[in-house]
Structures are given as structure tokens and as C-alpha cells.
Amino acid sequence: MNLKGKKILLGVSGSIAAYKSALLVRLLVKAEAEVRVVMTHSATEFITPLTLSTLSKNPVLTAFTKNETGEWNNHVELGLWADLIVIAPATAKTLSKCATGHCDDLLTAIYLSARCPVFFAPAMDVDMFKHPSTQHNIGQLISYGNIFISPEHGELASGLIGDGRLAEPENIVKVLDANFAKRPVANAKRVLITAGPTVEPIDPVRFISNRSSGKMGYAIAEAFAAAGAQVTLVSGPTHLKASNSDIRTIGVETSGQMFEAARENFQSNDLIIFAAAVADYAPRHVAEQKIKKQGDSMTLDLAKTTDIAGTLGTMKKPGQLIIGFALETENELSHAQDKLIRKNFDYIVLNSLNDPGAGFAHDTNKITVIDKDKNVQRFDLKSKEEVAQDILNIVLTKWSEA
Incomplete structure (x- = not known):
């Protein structure tokens, strides 16, 4: 505290x-x-x-x-x-x-x-x-x-x-x-954060999603808002609710809706943190009625969704900072560094599902932060609130040096 x-x-x-x-x-x-x-x-x-x-x-x-x-x-x-x-x-x-x-x-x-x-x-x-x-x-x-x-x-x-x-x-x-x-350096800074999963409908009752709880993104939003920044949180479906009334929350469901909300707010923010777990693929066609069970198998025709972080990364203005997340299961460091470069991030926060207590649904997380100069900071397993403070401190140090 x-x-x-x-x-x-x-x-x-x-x-x-x-x-x-x-x-x-x-x-x-x-x-x-x-x-x-x-x-x-x-x-x-x-x-x-x-x-x-x-x-x-x-x-x-x-x-x-x-x-x-x-x-x-x-x-x-x-x-x-x-x-x-x-x-x-x-x-x-x-x-x-x-x-x-x-x-x-x-x-x-x-x-x-x-x-x-x-x-x-x-x-x-x-x-x-x-x-x-x-x-x-x-x-x-x-x-x-x-x-x-x-x-x-x-x-x-x-x-x-x-x-x-x-x-x-x-x-x-x-x-x-x-x-x-509250930190003076955070005053007047505008921060855009995506959080939670996306839900891609198959028919009126079924959908494709993932196990993201949104806890990490919400914790980051709370940390930056408490520091005095103006925070906009674009959130997929989650049971969470921001406790800080100053956080502006935009609720979305699909990856397309999340992209549109993030794109509309991208240019007006000093820092963008892509903490959401966005579906890579979505059903090409959504059935208007519930699909009836027929036969022993069913094939879904999936189409690639818009790469939100990658697309918006190409629009980055001078002075903007972008932080992405990478959840990996193998060759973690090399995959995260490749993603950082491809998507024009300034920092990437690496989680490994091989670390006990890290990843989806947990109240804890273990992160490694890599910057675009290939500097690597490793952190111990902590509560997601403490992890959010670590991320906040990295950004505040960067803003103080500017």
C-alpha cells in the first residue's frame, strides 16, 4: 500500500x-x-x-x-x-x-x-x-x-x-x-487499456471465447487511475467492475467491437496497453437460428480477425507508448521479442503458462518485461495488483525521463 x-x-x-x-x-x-x-x-x-x-x-x-x-x-x-x-x-x-x-x-x-x-x-x-x-x-x-x-x-x-x-x-x-x-508525472496523461476476453458468436446461443478473466487489465486500469491518469478501459465480457469511478469503461463483446472502440480512442491517448485476450479467429458466418445437432461432427468455417495491436501499432505517433502482452507456452522469450518488433510495441509483458500461478483466472501473475532495446526485467510471482504497480512504475520512469 x-x-x-x-x-x-x-x-x-x-x-x-x-x-x-x-x-x-x-x-x-x-x-x-x-x-x-x-x-x-x-x-x-x-x-x-x-x-x-x-x-x-x-x-x-x-x-x-x-x-x-x-x-x-x-x-x-x-x-x-x-x-x-x-x-x-x-x-x-x-x-x-x-x-x-x-x-x-x-x-x-x-x-x-x-x-x-x-x-x-x-x-x-x-x-x-x-x-x-x-x-x-x-x-x-x-x-x-x-x-x-x-x-x-x-x-x-x-x-x-x-x-x-x-x-x-x-x-x-x-x-x-x-x-x-497519485504521481505528478501521471497527471494529464491519457491511458487506453484493453482487457478481458472477446466473444465470437457461432449462433444465438453458442460462441468461441477464451479463459481470460480480465483481472490483469482491470488491475492495471486501477493502478493508472489511482496515479492520476485519465483511463479509458475497453473491456470484453467479464464479471469485474472498475472500482475507481474516474475510469471510463467501454463494454464490448466481439473482437470487431473491441477493434472499433480501441481505434476510435487510439490517437487521443499517450499510452496504450493491450492486455485483452482477443480471439485470433471468428466464425465466418453466424447462424441466425440455433444450429441443430446433426451427424457425428460439425465443421466451423473460421476467418482471421483483425489484429488490433498490430494494426494500431502502425498508427503510433511520436511520444506515444504501446505495451503489449504475450502469453506463451514455449520459446517464450524469443516469441515475445518477435511480437514486440512486429507490432511496434515499446514494451511487451511476457507471461508463461509454464509458471505456476501465472496466466488466466489466477489472482497472481509472474511477468517478464522486455523493451524495444532488448532490455529484460524479470519479476517474481506477485498479486496482479502488485504486478500492475510494477508496470505503472516502468511507465512513470519512462515518462519522467522524457
């Missing part, structure tokens, strides 16, 4: 949802972030400082001074220490004080001293959340550059059902992690 080694200051204000801060701290620590917790006085009535200090492995601060010694908890120093501040739960009162600069406790003093990104995760009853004054305060805080993690819809402590539930800790961590995933 991108939270490793990051300094996170968690502000906890007085809401029944404060109990969720324990899990939030635990998840942040598990992600190897350094966590310090600041609580308002009312928050201590819902969860004890001892609980959060034990989980964070740091003293929890609740006031400007330590009562026993009179030692000052330096709010300016704390505000500058943090790489990110998240206030969760953020009550209507805390939102109001931060929006107006009403600084009467340690948490609001730290907020006013911060130079890092500040995230607010509201928690309150539905009518309080929708009240014009609360919405005004949220608008003010957003105008200051703060980031909001929207509350979730569900049953509230009052018994009402609506918006106002504190976002689940797992979802808060995802938002914070994505903040650190």
Missing part, C-alpha cells in the same frame, strides 16, 4: 461513530503508517484514549497541555508533522469550528496549522447532515482545499435511515491510500 511510512494524524470528535476509530487506527497501522491520534474532550466519552493509544502505539492527545507536567502539546509542530490529517468522525460541531476558524481545542488548532491534505469524514444524523448550515460549512471547507469522504447511507443511531453514517474504516483507508498513489 502507499500508506507505508506515511505520518497520519487522526482527529476523533464526539460521535457515537467514534468506536469505529479503533478499527481505522488498526488498519492504518497494519498498512505500516505512523499514526498519532488527537481526540476532542467529548470524543473521550465514547471511546477511551487508552484504547487508541494502545492500537496506535503512541500517546493520545486531548488537550494543549499534559495535566501532570504542564508540558505543551505543540499544535504547530503536530500540524507540520503530518503527511495527512483525517478527522473521522467529524461532527457537525467540528465541521462548523473548522469552517469558521473557531479554534478552542487542540484538534482545531492543529487543523489551522496544517500544511498537508486534510480529509473530513462526517458522521451525524440525516437531518443534521442535510441541514443548510452543515452543507454550507462543508462547502466552505471544500473551498479551502479540504477533501470530504462522503458519509454512507444506512441505519443511524437515532433509528432513522439515511445519509450520515461514518464511512466504513476500510473505505476511508482506500481513500487515504489513493491520495498517496
Whole structure:
């Protein structure tokens, strides 16, 4: 995760949802972030400082001074220490004080001293959340550059059902992690990715396809979108759905449809990644009615499909990068290098079905990346999310050198 080694200051204000801060701290620590917790006085009535200090492995601060010694908890120093501040739960009162600069406790003093990104995760009853004054305060805080993690819809402590539930800790961590995933070099870059299988119909109920799950292509799309790139994902039929709402997804079925979608978007993108498993052949004629079983055998007349990567590779503009994939079973390296040259790729990602845990349907992959200068990088077996990060890092390094 991108939270490793990051300094996170968690502000906890007085809401029944404060109990969720324990899990939030635990998840942040598990992600190897350094966590310090600041609580308002009312928050201590819902969860004890001892609980959060034990989980964070740091003293929890609740006031400007330590009562026993009179030692000052330096709010300016704390505000500058943090790489990110998240206030969760953020009550209507805390939102109001931060929006107006009403600084009467340690948490609001730290907020006013911060130079890092500040995230607010509201928690309150539905009518309080929708009240014009609360919405005004949220608008003010957003105008200051703060980031909001929207509350979730569900049953509230009052018994009402609506918006106002504190976002689940797992979802808060995802938002914070994505903040650190952004890379300046990826901003304003446009990325086109193909993913999944294609389906070539034989008749209204039968088709030719392959075992591709689309997991690798989707993982790559998520990695580049999290880094700040504008991602268009052309996907064949799959049960997957992009979790990042910024990813523009174009659903297709046949290789012809995938070619048309990729061709229409090719010229406007800086990077094209051909991760889809496209059928090489398709039935020359598609029966309008279901083909009835007759005789002991059946012959299908297959026609070669358009070579999407090869065709679009001839259209590459200066400055564009193209990455292809090669799934091989024999003479893997030589076949991949030949494909890289023939299709005008800048990089090719080689998978071998001879490697356990690699290839279709697995949650893991083992890749070798070859560039057009014949440099070879071999990677260990990893999750497909980690493989996507490796591919992302190769591209970011290339863009940084440009």
C-alpha cells in the first residue's frame, strides 16, 4: 500500500461513530503508517484514549497541555508533522469550528496549522447532515482545499435511515491510500487499456471465447487511475467492475467491437496497453437460428480477425507508448521479442503458462518485461495488483525521463 511510512494524524470528535476509530487506527497501522491520534474532550466519552493509544502505539492527545507536567502539546509542530490529517468522525460541531476558524481545542488548532491534505469524514444524523448550515460549512471547507469522504447511507443511531453514517474504516483507508498513489508525472496523461476476453458468436446461443478473466487489465486500469491518469478501459465480457469511478469503461463483446472502440480512442491517448485476450479467429458466418445437432461432427468455417495491436501499432505517433502482452507456452522469450518488433510495441509483458500461478483466472501473475532495446526485467510471482504497480512504475520512469 502507499500508506507505508506515511505520518497520519487522526482527529476523533464526539460521535457515537467514534468506536469505529479503533478499527481505522488498526488498519492504518497494519498498512505500516505512523499514526498519532488527537481526540476532542467529548470524543473521550465514547471511546477511551487508552484504547487508541494502545492500537496506535503512541500517546493520545486531548488537550494543549499534559495535566501532570504542564508540558505543551505543540499544535504547530503536530500540524507540520503530518503527511495527512483525517478527522473521522467529524461532527457537525467540528465541521462548523473548522469552517469558521473557531479554534478552542487542540484538534482545531492543529487543523489551522496544517500544511498537508486534510480529509473530513462526517458522521451525524440525516437531518443534521442535510441541514443548510452543515452543507454550507462543508462547502466552505471544500473551498479551502479540504477533501470530504462522503458519509454512507444506512441505519443511524437515532433509528432513522439515511445519509450520515461514518464511512466504513476500510473505505476511508482506500481513500487515504489513493491520495498517496497519485504521481505528478501521471497527471494529464491519457491511458487506453484493453482487457478481458472477446466473444465470437457461432449462433444465438453458442460462441468461441477464451479463459481470460480480465483481472490483469482491470488491475492495471486501477493502478493508472489511482496515479492520476485519465483511463479509458475497453473491456470484453467479464464479471469485474472498475472500482475507481474516474475510469471510463467501454463494454464490448466481439473482437470487431473491441477493434472499433480501441481505434476510435487510439490517437487521443499517450499510452496504450493491450492486455485483452482477443480471439485470433471468428466464425465466418453466424447462424441466425440455433444450429441443430446433426451427424457425428460439425465443421466451423473460421476467418482471421483483425489484429488490433498490430494494426494500431502502425498508427503510433511520436511520444506515444504501446505495451503489449504475450502469453506463451514455449520459446517464450524469443516469441515475445518477435511480437514486440512486429507490432511496434515499446514494451511487451511476457507471461508463461509454464509458471505456476501465472496466466488466466489466477489472482497472481509472474511477468517478464522486455523493451524495444532488448532490455529484460524479470519479476517474481506477485498479486496482479502488485504486478500492475510494477508496470505503472516502468511507465512513470519512462515518462519522467522524457
